[in-house]
Amino acid sequence: MTAQAEPQPLYSPDPAVVTVWSDIGCPWATLALHTLHAAARARGRRILVDHRVFPLELFNAQSTPKPIIDAETVAIGAKVPELGWRLWPGPDWSYPVTTLPALEAVQAAKAPEVGGLPASDELDSALRHAFYAQGRCISVPSEILAVAADCPLVDEAALADALERGTARAAVHRDFAVARGPRVQGSPHLFTAGGTDVHNPGADFTWTGDPNAGGFPHFRSYTPDWAGDLLDKLPEPTAV
Known part of the structure; x- marks a missing residue:
């Protein structure tokens, strides 16, 4: 009988860590992470984020359609202009067809020789x-x-070696197995050991119709206060 792998934990047991399940190709997740980091910077405090993979293209068995991301980018970028987003400026053939290599790189950066959790978070943001x-x-x-070369915390050579050897590829698929369970509701979903359990915080929106058939995201409001509430309950990391 083949030994079964230990199930992946849903979130980090470290009370100072925020575990975020997301896809880099998800504008809503990118908004939530921006809000969380901005709130931490405003307080002049450090924060540790453990990025976990919610791979949309594996769930949907296709790359995330560009028209959907475009519509979400416009809705979010108009509501939160400080993000500095813009529609894809290049030809369609140059558009990313997959985010799996980027997601793998963020997981690979968690290795101590690449930089650990701070490097992983820096690379994810970049x-x-x-x-x-x-x-x-x-x-x-x-x-x-x-x-990665522009990320001071990331050892680019160590990351290149990790990507060449595929050391974090299995982590992407282990996360996918957990993400298919009932607890992770989508991208983004944030957890902490202290009890935070929230999907797409602060965003109040609905689709006017099927996004695959021409519907648009109606982004009614965004409240960033949730990030301050989370930080109020989150101890500062003792070492970064």
């Missing part, structure tokens, strides 16, 4: 900015490594 604000094709490993 890849999201590269996609939504700069129009860079984060499907391509060379572009991922170019983004």
Whole structure:
């Protein structure tokens, strides 16, 4: 009988860590992470984020349709202009067809030799900015490594070696197995050991119709206060 792998924990047991299930190709997750980091910067405090993979293209058995991301980017970018987002500036053939390599890179960056959790979070933020604000094709490993080269906490050579060997590829699929369970409701979903359990916090929106058939996201309001409430309950990390 083949031994069964231990189930992945839903969130980090460290009370100072925020576990975020998301896809880099999800604008709502990128908004939530921006809000959380902005709230931490405003307080002048450190925060540790453990990124877990909610791979939309594995759930849907297709790449996330560009028209859906475009519609969400416009709705969110108009409501929260400080994000600095723009519609894809290049030709359609240069658009990222997959986010799995980028998601794998963020997982690989958790390894101590690459930089650990702080490096992983820095790389995640940089890849999201590269996609939504700069129009860079984060499907391509060379572009991922170019983004990593501008991340002070990331050891680019160690990351390149990890991607070449595929050391974090299995982690993506282990997370996918957990994400298919009932507890993770979508991208983003945030958990803490202290009891935070919230899906897509602060966003009040609905679709005017089927997004695959021309519907639009009606983004009614956004409340960033949730991030301050979370930080109120989150102890500062003792070491970063």
